[in-house]
Amino acid sequence: MIPRQYLILTVVLLAIAVAMAIYVWQLRRREVLNPPPAPAAEHVSPPATGRVEQAILWIVYDQEAALHTERIAIPLMSNRQQRAEELLRALIGRYRQQNSPHPLSAGAELHDVYLMDPGLAVLDLNAEFVDSQTSGVLPEELMLASIIQTLSANVPGIARVKILIDGRERETLAGHADLSLAYDVAEVSDLARQLTGH
């Protein structure tokens, strides 16, 4: 004969187990019906603490079909590669702003920068960057000059720049500007001067 108190304890424990099972099932159901929002595929900038330094961005202004310079403060980096990435992310961030003079989609971003010897920088941009780019010889050239001039003027030792899209070679930026070869920084610098009207 089972003592009465053990019987009551067993029933209570069973009731608790059933209640917990129902609760977990309800939680799981709620999770399936309302999944949490996917995290935005966006690079997180390092916290801008500590010392900062000045850098110059070359920005495309669609209305004038020209480049303008803007000064910004970026975190001081001792590493050239980090500095290059920080600069280009700041540049693309400027284009993604609401009041941008050359709007790019919110998903446009830089994957990576690889600085290779001697003097070659390889930039890997994403497909959204290209998809939101205005097509045409002049608009594409302005964007290339903006990127390459911003990079080479602020990061010493870069002589050539090669651009990849999602890690792969691509024939053109948006149907016109040739991306099949590396750009000579000195030539692009002359071009940027032409495009700024200096």
Next chain:
Amino acid sequence: MHAWKVFLPAAFLSITVVSAQRASLSAQDAGPQNAVPIERLVVIDAAHGGSETGAMLNPAVPEKDVNLVIARRLRQELTNHGVLAQLLREGDATLTDDQRAAMVNAQRPTLYLSIHSTSLGSGVTIITALLPGSASTRGFFLAWQNAQSSWLPQSRLVSTLLTPSVQRWGLPARALLAPLRPLNNITSPALGIEISPTNGNILQLASVEYQQRISTALSNALVSTLSLLPPRPGTSP
């Protein structure tokens, strides 16, 4: 990239396309039996075409169509001035940059024009090739990516003369270097011509009046410049 690696496929492509082009040219230029060789020829290339639409200037107007209409008008205007002008594509054909370059190089024109249109800018942008510094040339073999190098001074001269000349016809014009294929593969003086609206309204590119104004200004400016270029090889000045 080594020159010979690009030269061989380019040469093969040239041979195949050239024979078709020569046949077409000789049929068109046959005329009288004792016709004199054509001293000056302008080849007009309406950029993009076929499956390659170029920019969508608005949802209903692809760049390829505007380019073709402007190219046709320009050919007509040049013909009216007594200049022999040919279109690289007459219809909505898909051509790769290498095919375009091979077809043009086979004709050895006095001037090659690649016509583009875009929403940005104003008036006419006259483009010369920005050649890649990394492509090397070995001996007799010219790197395909740098094939324009020997003709670049002539291209820049034409661009320098053409820009103020177009401005005199009341259109905004600017000269620019650009990494635009197939300009760097062309073995003749070569320019890109990009047309933009002057009033900021993209629909202007599709208006007959604006297209005619562009064609007239360009053809008048070209006629005064062409005489400065040397005649085609094999013809006397």
